[in-house]
Amino acid sequence: MNTPRSRGTGLPALTRPDGTPVRVLVVDDDPDLAEVLSGALRYEGWEVRTAGDGASAVTEARELMPDAVVLDVMLPDTDGFAVLRTLHTVHPEVCVLFLTARDAVEDRIAGITAGGDDYVTKPFSLEEVIARLRGLLRRAGMARQLDEGPRLTVGDLVMDEEAREVTRGGELVELSPTEFELLRFLMRNPRRVLSKAQILDRVWSYDFGGQAHVVELYISYLRKKVDAGREPMIHTVRGAGYVIKPVTGR
Amino acid sequence: MNTPRSRGTGLPALTRPDGTPVRVLVVDDDPDLAEVLSGALRYEGWEVRTAGDGASAVTEARELMPDAVVLDVMLPDTDGFAVLRTLHTVHPEVCVLFLTARDAVEDRIAGITAGGDDYVTKPFSLEEVIARLRGLLRRAGMARQLDEGPRLTVGDLVMDEEAREVTRGGELVELSPTEFELLRFLMRNPRRVLSKAQILDRVWSYDFGGQAHVVELYISYLRKKVDAGREPMIHTVRGAGYVIKPVTGR
DNA sequence: GCAACTTCTGAGCAGCCTCTGAATGGGCGC
DNA sequence: GCGCCCATTCAGAGGCTGCTCAGAAGTTGC
Known part of the structure; x- marks a missing residue:
């Protein structure tokens, strides 16, 4: 009970410095994909919420104060870039993992990911998404207490x-x-x-x-x-x- | 935990003499560019704030007391040089890195930067900005505990x-x-x-x-x-x- | 204004990676 | 022990990635 474990893996869970589960917000307008993703992330022992568009993403983020956001670049109401900017003003510490089509305008992505953020091209494997998220969180100083590091x-x-x-x-x-x-x-x-x-x-x-x-x-x-x-x-x-x-x- | 590390790189972070993170203020009226820049600087483990014009730049600077300012020469309300003068009266120790168009009045820049400040012409690469900033801070006596110097x-x-x-x-x-x-x-x-x-x-x-x-x-x-x-x-x-x-x- | 250098595009090529199909091997139930 | 089915492995097609060459356009310095 001392070292928190993720539900799925036998490894110690990646948790926040205060021991509570990592909080992730998944933003994608395809509900099936959002479901698959959030399922996999819950399996990691993380707390997950989902949103289907930019507006509710911002609302959810304000409430949840997530450590990371998985964010589709193409959203029905806005694009990921605007959401990113709003998110960072609301919550500067948050990490963002973008989801994008392979042949999407990569130059825009290129600019976006310049910071600590990262992106994955569709179609992706769940392991890849999880690994990237873990990498982001680790680099943001989340892994501290349990780390075997990378x-x-x-x-x-x-x-x-x-x-x-x-x-x-x-x-x-x-x-x-x-x-x-x-x-x-x-x-x-x-x-x-x-x-x-x-x-x-x-x-x-x-x-x-x-x-x-x-x-x-x-x-x-x-x-x-x-x-x-x-x-x-x-x-x-x-x-x-x-x-x-x-x-x-x- | 003794040697502070930057979030992104495995290198020791460049910190202030008292061990707290370097503080940087980014001033640019293009929010996308400001976002990319602050993202990259945060990735270096620095504390970053942004401002979109000269007036809020001065306000922010008064509050944050940054070690360095990244300052666009062309601002909607004033130009960068006026801001620089105000900044220096408020906070004489601050380093300034100017952002300027290639064909801008380079001699004026040259005059200003004689005082230990530096400048970069748009479009720049993030590595260049970061390297220049590190150089400025190092020369201003910020590098202290760590490493190797340049x-x-x-x-x-x-x-x-x-x-x-x-x-x-x-x-x-x-x-x-x-x-x-x-x-x-x-x-x-x-x-x-x-x-x-x-x-x-x-x-x-x-x-x-x-x-x-x-x-x-x-x-x-x-x-x-x-x-x-x-x-x-x-x-x-x-x-x-x-x-x-x-x-x-x- | 010329020469040298630097940066970038395009094309061709070689080798690697991924996946399909088929043949072979081996464990387990009956 | 027999036969079925699961698992393993081989061989090869096809696609893709990364490397290099050659040359065009732009830039810098003299």
Whole structure:
């Protein structure tokens, strides 16, 4: 009860300095997407509210005083830039993660994100959004009390998220982007069996239409690189999914 | 917790002698530009306020007692020089960084800035503004506890910001202005993967409309000069961006 | 006003990454 | 022990990313 834990992951939750849950506001005019996002963020143990347009976003923000805002650039009433400015005048400390279409006018985004803010292009994977948000909050000084900082460790497997570097037993392991994200998801849930459906939902973009077969494929890629010639850390649970756990700890 | 760190970078933050964050006032009548600037400065771990005209600038300055002011020369009510004079009577210690159009009366600027202040011509890059501000504050005796002064080091790569000189393993490396600024940004964030979008935001002018392709190009220029025939320090992380790190450091 | 340099665009190319399909292997229920 | 089904792996197509070259346009300094 002392170290707060997020509901979903086995890791200590990322909380505010006073121990209360991180507060996030999700702003998107697509209710389905907002629902998926807020579900995933609640799973992280965070307090989430949603808004469908710029006006209610500002209202909600005033009331909730969120630590971070996930903000679609294209809104029915205004654009994200105006909302950002209002938010910052109301609450200068808030971090903003923008959601934008890949081919959207990137130069405008470029200006917006110049500060501590960040953006993700649609379609994104939930892991990516969560990772970016965690990065933003960490950099804003939110992570303080519990930090392993930006480093994930399972046994002798270490992932440095900022440097995007993975080592096993001190040896460098080179991973492709998807492999990296898959491993990150596994490592953020050590000793927990993750179903292929869960993995697909989290690691692949929400509009991915493919089969669960890709997960198997990428697990096999990971094994070749991470477990190669060593005591395996990635295990199959037949009919259920996959787990990662330290070799000794069993 | 002893050495204060800036929010964004892993570097020690530049703070006031008493350890509190540097305080900066941004004065520009373009709210978008003011927003981008203050975002970037907050990212450095500084305390920022903004003002849109000369009158509120003076009011804000009286209240905040900033260490530095970023001041647009063209303001709706007065010009920057009048503001400067008022500021100096209120608060003689303050440093001023002027923002000015390229073809503005440069001799007037030159006269004013003789007194230790500095100026940057629009359109500027955020890295440039930040570097100038750091320089001003350092020269005003703000740098105190930390570091290295005007020298950045990553492995055997050394950058002297004031002399605008770069050496690798003692050998001089000659760089064009853009190359220099790109390398500075990389070296201020060692071991951290920087996306092309991030790099564009920071190193190129805020009005640059071009593509991320230029970043690749300039990275290749840098490699030819910095890594030429040596163990490479600049690494590509496919799908993520670029990192600089010392060769030995793994 | 000329020369040297700097910056940026476009095109081509090489290699990597992702995903599909199919063949093979292995565990588990019956 | 048999057969089914789940899981693993291979091979290859296609797309995409990043690197480099060449050249045009703009800028600076003499």
